[in-house]
Amino acid sequence: MRLYIEDNLAADRPVTLTAAHAHYLRNVMRAGPGDKVLLFNGRDGEWDAAIDSLRKNSGSALPRAQRRPQRDEPGPWLLFAPLKRSSQDFLIQKAVELGVAALQPVRTEYTNTGRINRDRMVAHAIEAAEQCERLTVPEVREIEKHTFLLENWPQDRYLLVCAERGAAQPIDEVLRAAPETGAWGILTGPEGGFASSELEQLRTLPFVRMVSLGPRILRAETAAIAALTCWQSVLGDWDDHRP
Numbered sequence: 001m002r003l004y005i006e007d008n009l010a011a012d013r014p015v016t017l018t019a020a021h022a023h024y025l026r027n028v029m030r031a032g033p034g035d036k037v038l039l040f041n042g043r044d045g046e047w048d049a050a051i052d053s054l055r056k057n058s059g060s061a062l063p064r065a066q067r068r069p070q071r072d073e074p075g076p077w078l079l080f081a082p083l084k085r086s087s088q089d090f091l092i093q094k095a096v097e098l099g100v101a102a103l104q105p106v107r108t109e110y111t112n113t114g115r116i117n118r119d120r121m122v123a124h125a126i127e128a129a130e131q132c133e134r135l136t137v138p139e140v141r142e143i144e145k146h147t148f149l150l151e152n153w154p155q156d157r158y159l160l161v162c163a164e165r166g167a168a169q170p171i172d173e174v175l176r177a178a179p180e181t182g183a184w185g186i187l188t189g190p191e192g193g194f195a196s197s198e199l200e201q202l203r204t205l206p207f208v209r210m211v212s213l214g215p216r217i218l219r220a221e222t223a224a225i226a227a228l229t230c231w232q233s234v235l236g237d238w239d240d241h242r243p
Contacts, residue, residue, distance in 0.1 A: 001029055002038040002130045009044040009063050017059035037061055042136040045070040073136045075099035076231055080224055081111045081190035089124055091221040096128035096138055098228040105143040110192035116143050157183040161202050162223050163210045164193050171211040175234040188224045
């Protein structure tokens with residue numbers, strides 16, 4: 001059992017369990033006082049703890065010893081057009097498992113919806129981080145128009161644009177030729193793809209790298225997962241074999 005906690009974590013300092021924690025522990029895991037649990041907050045590493053008290057809508061846990069120290073998890077930012085609920089839930093889960101540092105919904109010309117349920121996205125990001133043993137939960141940002149993001153893009157961060165049409169290099173070639181220490185973002189379009197005018201604008205930007213994901217047209221969530229997998233394989237932490 002592993003839980004993300006907002007409180008600071010230190011030995012023998014009780015932390016508060018929320019109603020959601022209490023429901024999960026009581027009704028899903030059938031746990032009770034004295035049972036062991038792992039805690040993390042994105043700042044203080046991961047801690048061995050024990051459930052101290054557990055009621056219907058609250059409880060407490062007592063950290064005992066740090067199991068893993070905090071460390072950086074410098075994954076790429078993922079910029080994506082909002083999808084249908086089930087597809088987006090799946091994308092959030094897999095993106096967190098694949099190490100993204102931030103989730104940024106973007107509004108493009110062919111984006112089907114201009115609204116997102118950020119609370120739902122945060123909940124799925126936390127659940128995925130708990131499951132995959134990350135030490136952090138990615139930042140979940142509010143939706144922004146893609147032109148605003150491009151105008152304010154940090155010039156020291158590359159942006160991989162997954163272009164389903166037009167001239168683009170294979171993603172593996174681009175990543176293997178890139179500096180190993182650079183910061184990255186990955187942009188995928190909506191189900192209808194990018195508009196031609198959007199692709200033309202993106203190609204003019206110095207920090208953009210237009211990449212191809214192969215000869216097949218991928219669903220939006222598949223494209224994001226494929227691009228993240230390629231990034232992790234070449235520039236990510238897949239060579240980190242944690243004991």
